[in-house]
Amino acid sequence: MIRNMIHSIRTVLWMTAAVCLALLPACAGGDSGPPSAASGQPDSSVMAAPVELSIYSVVPSVTQEEFKRTIEAPVQAKYPNVKMNYVIGGAQAKISDLVASGSAPDIILTSISGMNSNVIPFQLQYDLTELIQKHKYDLSRIEPSTLDSLRNASDNGALYGLPKYTNTVVLFYNKDIFDKFGVAYPKSGMTWDEATKLAAQMTRTVDGIRYRGMSLFSGNMITENQLSLPFIDPKSDKASVNTAEFQKLFRTYKGIYDIVDNKPEGAFNGDAELDSFYKNKNIAMVIAPMSGYGRFENDKDLNWDLVAAPTFADKPDVGFQANTIYYFISNANKKAEQAFLAVTQLLSDEVQLMSSKEGRPPILNNETIRAALGEESKSKGKNFKVMFHNKFATMPTANTKLAPLVNANSILNKEFGDMINSGTDVNTMLRQAEEKINKAISEAKSK
Known part of the structure; x- marks a missing residue:
């Protein structure tokens, strides 16, 4: 009985957290229940054990504040045993130094051109194909050009990451x-x-x-x-x-x-x-x-x-x-599966809706989420939806x-x-x- 009560309490808390993320960033509660398979959200017992994931960002506009609110909080709402560290790249934090010191990141946040300078040269790339198959992750939810472009930029059509947000x-x-x-x-x-x-x-x-x-x-x-x-x-x-x-x-x-x-x-x-x-x-x-x-x-x-x-x-x-920013999964620390699952949570409808409202173009094929683009930003009322008027050309x-x-x-x-x-x-x-x-x-x- 006690075990069932604890399970029920945890379920209620988790449900409260997701609702909050879908509605207001400042809300103190959370979600509407475990995501269904149709929403593209896998789950795994591998996340039950405590794990520490590090993210190295080549995108300085993703500040520490934004990281805590839009990356760390959503991941911990679903996976409370995950601890996340965030490093913004620069003169004081070069990926070459991190790799040399044995502190290579688990996730690299960058573009395709950034992949060519911060992932491939250090042999950090990890093909997600097997993990996608293992967890039956539904890639059809994602704007296809962002995936096609990444495959076209990779060896043998590998998929080294998943998109965070896009631009054009x-x-x-x-x-x-x-x-x-x-x-x-x-x-x-x-x-x-x-x-x-x-x-x-x-x-x-x-x-x-x-x-x-x-x-x-x-x-x-x-x-x-x-x-x-x-x-x-x-x-x-x-x-x-x-x-x-x-x-x-x-x-x-x-x-x-x-x-x-x-x-x-x-x-x-x-x-x-x-x-x-x-x-x-x-x-x-x-x-x-x-x-x-x-x-x-x-x-x-x-x-x-x-x-x-x-x-x-x-x-x-x-x-x-599309000029897309990706979560590239690293092969460095044998935590690729945990990193992959954390990233799939960041591609949930709830998190992408929050991102869209704040003005970061979503990567999901969801017209409701696309229509919300910028509606809670400083530039609310601008015609942001035109970003999706044309089809995205595919990277050669x-x-x-x-x-x-x-x-x-x-x-x-x-x-x-x-x-x-x-x-x-x-x-x-x-x-x-x-x-x-x-x-x-x-x-x-x-x-």
């Missing part, structure tokens, strides 16, 4: 400038031709103020391009950028800056183009990652909103690739051998900026980029 490129616009010119706001579903014409219409000088129609945060637009184009051929180990498809991509981007008076006054810098949008307030539209709104959401003088990024006419429903198959060694994106992005500054043509730019990437590949192989 959208179009921000300054409502005040459109109102001033009496022009209708941009819409989701525009083609690149339509967006370029709108940018030209909005580029003008009025009352001595030079207004630019559109700027581009080019780094993400190149890396996460809508055409799913690879920079290095996975078979030939050669640059694959001097192609007809890359010409199409860069002619489109260059077309924005070919608009008379739409170039920046100084040297082109993709990151600075986003800053100019909110600091100078003379740019009508900027195409940038959705997370970019964090730079200006506290600016009360900027009257902004967002729509889906333009698409190519022959691919009207294909947006940019990567050259897993060279991707960690050659930063082809950096080379290509610099060549794009140089082209905008100098006025050279796309063919010349791509030929130069190809030469420089191949040179970097040769140097990497020689080492």
Whole structure:
């Protein structure tokens, strides 16, 4: 009887905790009962014994406070025997030092590019395929492009982690400038031709103020391009950028800056183009990652909103690739199964709903959770749902051998900026980029 009473009390406490997580971060109680198999939440006796899990984050925006509230608390609500430690990477906490000292983390929080610099070089990767099968974990709950992209970036299609939240490129616009010119706001579903014409219409000088129609945060637009184009051929180990498809991509981007008076006054810098949008307030539209709104959401003088990024006419429903942050499971400490189960709790409907409400785009195929995006953030009321207007393009198959060694994106992005500054043509730019990437590949192989 006593044992049954203890079991009942524990069940009630656990049920209270989940309800709280689904509704308010500050609530003191918890959940609506053990998740069903349909919700994708496995369970295992392996979590009954006390275990300590360490997380190493390459994402500084995930602060200690956010970790405790959105990672540690939800995991401990389901698995009270789990103790979690959180380390934010930096000069004082390098993963190389942790590995060398025998303190390799159990989970690494980073992107796919971060996987190539913080997971693969230290042989920490762990393929989750067997654990997914063992626990019958339902991957269909998850946005498929986030999984496909990770498999394409991994050896032999392995799945080294599960996504935490995602991001993608959208179009921000300054409502005040459109109102001033009496022009209708941009819409989701525009083609690149339509967006370029709108940018030209909005580029003008009025009352001595030079207004630019559109700027581009080019780094993400190149890396996460809508055409799913690879920079290095996975078979030939050669640059694959001097192609007809890359010409199409860069002619489109260059077309924005070919608009008379739409170039920046100084040297082109993709990151600075986003800053100019909110600091100078003379740019009508900027195409940038959705997370970019964090730079200006506290600016009360900027009257902004967002729509889906333009698409190519022959691919009207294909947006940019998802820029996803993953929980990569480490093989270092023989705690991969416990780490996996902890992560699946963080992918529960309850935790993803909380994340979505706070403005972190969810990774679940759940329209209710997606619709809640940002509704409890400082920017409540903005059109965040447009992030899911287009399908995410899939990351192309990567050259897993060279991707960690050659930063082809950096080379290509610099060549794009140089082209905008100098006025050279796309063919010349791509030929130069190809030469420089191949040179970097040769140097990497020689080492």
